[in-house]
Amino acid sequence: MRDDSGVIQTFADRFLAVRERVGPLVWGLDPSAEILCEWGLGDNPDGLDRFVDIVVDVATDTVGLVKPQSAFYERHGWRGIRSLTRLCADARSAGLLVILDAKRGDVGSTNEAYAEAYLGKDAPIEADALTVHPYLGLAAMGSLFRRAHEAGSCLLVVTRSSNHEGRGVQAAETRPGVTVEVDLLCQIGQLNAELAPGRIGPVGAVIGPREWETPLDLVSPHGIYLAPGVGAQGATVDDVVRVFAACPDRVMPSASRLLLSHGPDPEALRDGVSWLADEFRSRLMATGTDSEC
Amino acid sequence: MRDDSGVIQTFADRFLAVRERVGPLVWGLDPSAEILCEWGLGDNPDGLDRFVDIVVDVATDTVGLVKPQSAFYERHGWRGIRSLTRLCADARSAGLLVILDAKRGDVGSTNEAYAEAYLGKDAPIEADALTVHPYLGLAAMGSLFRRAHEAGSCLLVVTRSSNHEGRGVQAAETRPGVTVEVDLLCQIGQLNAELAPGRIGPVGAVIGPREWETPLDLVSPHGIYLAPGVGAQGATVDDVVRVFAACPDRVMPSASRLLLSHGPDPEALRDGVSWLADEFRSRLMATGTDSEC
Numbered sequence: 001m002r003d004d005s006g007v008i009q010t011f012a013d014r015f016l017a018v019r020e021r022v023g024p025l026v027w028g029l030d031p032s033a034e035i036l037c038e039w040g041l042g043d044n045p046d047g048l049d050r051f052v053d054i055v056v057d058v059a060t061d062t063v064g065l066v067k068p069q070s071a072f073y074e075r076h077g078w079r080g081i082r083s084l085t086r087l088c089a090d091a092r093s094a095g096l097l098v099i100l101d102a103k104r105g106d107v108g109s110t111n112e113a114y115a116e117a118y119l120g121k122d123a124p125i126e127a128d129a130l131t132v133h134p135y136l137g138l139a140a141m142g143s144l145f146r147r148a149h150e151a152g153s154c155l156l157v158v159t160r161s162s163n164h165e166g167r168g169v170q171a172a173e174t175r176p177g178v179t180v181e182v183d184l185l186c187q188i189g190q191l192n193a194e195l196a197p198g199r200i201g202p203v204g205a206v207i208g209p210r211e212w213e214t215p216l217d218l219v220s221p222h223g224i225y226l227a228p229g230v231g232a233q234g235a236t237v238d239d240v241v242r243v244f245a246a247c248p249d250r251v252m253p254s255a256s257r258l259l260l261s262h263g264p265d266p267e268a269l270r271d272g273v274s275w276l277a278d279e280f281r282s283r284l285m286a287t288g289t290d291s292e293c
Numbered sequence: 294m295r296d297d298s299g300v301i302q303t304f305a306d307r308f309l310a311v312r313e314r315v316g317p318l319v320w321g322l323d324p325s326a327e328i329l330c331e332w333g334l335g336d337n338p339d340g341l342d343r344f345v346d347i348v349v350d351v352a353t354d355t356v357g358l359v360k361p362q363s364a365f366y367e368r369h370g371w372r373g374i375r376s377l378t379r380l381c382a383d384a385r386s387a388g389l390l391v392i393l394d395a396k397r398g399d400v401g402s403t404n405e406a407y408a409e410a411y412l413g414k415d416a417p418i419e420a421d422a423l424t425v426h427p428y429l430g431l432a433a434m435g436s437l438f439r440r441a442h443e444a445g446s447c448l449l450v451v452t453r454s455s456n457h458e459g460r461g462v463q464a465a466e467t468r469p470g471v472t473v474e475v476d477l478l479c480q481i482g483q484l485n486a487e488l489a490p491g492r493i494g495p496v497g498a499v500i501g502p503r504e505w506e507t508p509l510d511l512v513s514p515h516g517i518y519l520a521p522g523v524g525a526q527g528a529t530v531d532d533v534v535r536v537f538a539a540c541p542d543r544v545m546p547s548a549s550r551l552l553l554s555h556g557p558d559p560e561a562l563r564d565g566v567s568w569l570a571d572e573f574r575s576r577l578m579a580t581g582t583d584s585e586c
Binding site: 030077085104105113114140165166169174 | 369371377399401403407429430431432454455456460465
């Protein structure tokens with residue numbers, strides 16, 4: 001994305017700007033069957049379209065970032081993807097940053113197709129950031145990283161997920177004493193050093209706000225972090241503050257079901273989202289706590 | 294899927310039937326920008342739709358299984374997903390088995406949404422088999438496994454991918470001497486033993502037909518294997534025969550770019566696909582080589 005003078009603005013620049021304005025909270029837009037029914041919209045493509053109208057309108061006043069989870073749109077087939085397309089375009093037009101939570105990842109030629117699908121101005125569904133999974137290796141993601149860098153977008157590599165079932169793979173050792181997640185953060189640091197020396201780079205990570213056996217160095221990778229799972233998945237504001245104590249200015253905490261449970265009344269939804277946005281704003285942006293990392 | 298008497302037919306049953314009829318080759322349907330241009334169709338949703346018409350028609354005469362790679366449809370946005378939907382429906386109506394190569398995987402509630410999107414008769418895009426990635430843990434995939442079992446579909450867990458960049462994560466050790474990929478095959482065996490005791494179960498694996506440092510026990514998991522990467526990614530028919538020597542009756546070798554390079558002329562395409570189908574049929578189905586595993 002370019003600013004008024006035609007210079008590419010990085011995702012990190014845009015995140016810092018919206019953070020300054022409304023705080024770092026990401027609103028997860030997960031229209032499950034339960035939510036569509038509870039809201040009285042109907043679990044069908046029309047109901048999904050009405051969900052999109054409501055949440056984009058409320059998000060514009062309350063948060064700086066939204067995170068649609070692709071699965072909940074895919075379950076309505078191509079009509080659901082059409083709603084997701086509109087959500088992304090309308091949200092970005094309203095000045096929101098869109099993190100598409102799709103956890104894509106494959107061999108190199110396929111990753112190039114995913115890059116074309118979601119990153120840059122020619123993408124049919126343009127997102128500001130895209131989540132990817134690293135099971136087939138970060139070294140196969142060259143086209144995703146390049147395109148994110150060129151477009152001023154961000155790749156968020158799922159490194160430590162918010163669920164305990166992921167520990168088996170994520171805490172496995174690539175060599176004695178070095179876990180998969182530690183190794184990934186190291187690779188992310190190298191990528192950012194190459195792509196954006198001395199600055200926050202285009203490759204970030206998804207880090208669930210929970211503490212496990214291995215401490216992580218979140219300063220050296222010079223990336224932005226998505227911290228999902230606040231609320232329904234058990235993580236609290238305190239957990240986010242503690243886990244990201246070394247770089248509170250680079251964490252994007254995300255809550256989905258907790259916030260959607262306030263709907264469908266727009267005023268109640270607005271109040272619920274604003275409350276959590278204010279909470280993160282005050283806890284992560286208190287004077288003097290910002291790191292220089 | 295039910296047979297004429299209303300009994301659920303498993304994916305393994307259906308695979309064995311098409312294998313008997315035309316052999317085990319899977320035709321990978323990856324309409325990259327290069328292929329759409331080389332074929333003179335245009336790299337746009339209309340070109341993609343014409344691609345679907347051509348390949349479904351040719352596949353019906355030549356192979357038993359097709360494997361669309363979701364990324365190449367996603368790069369045309371919702372219209373591309375509409376083409377993918379039609380591809381899956383038309384191919385299944387013509388008696389082909391459809392393996393949707395999407396490598397989805399997430400936390401439990403999101404995996405339930407993916408299950409609803411792609412498995413079972415109410416899914417908007419129903420596939421016979423779906424590839425998934427295990428980075429967030431197989432234990433988070435209960436709803437995917439249950440739905441696949443109930444619908445007679447198959448989950449193919451990417452375990453050892455066809456690209457070397459995946460070795461870092463896949464060969465990491467979950468405990469001394471046990472790699473991630475070995476541990477996954479063990480979990481798959483346990484799942485199949487629970488869901489389909491004494492039979493080939495609904496959980497299979499993606500195993501690239503290459504030999505690495507760790508040998509794999511492909512007999513005990515009692516699953517079906519997808520072996521991608523024949524041709525353009527460097528694997529040969531010999532590689533497939535060697536890597537799956539212990540269970541030649543349960544491997545589905547897949548080629549994409551190699552076969553699409555014969556198009557767009559339907560006759561040339563038919564000849565090219567038939568040649569490789571015959572090759573695998575004769576090499577993997579020679580009398581006496583089938584295992585009982």
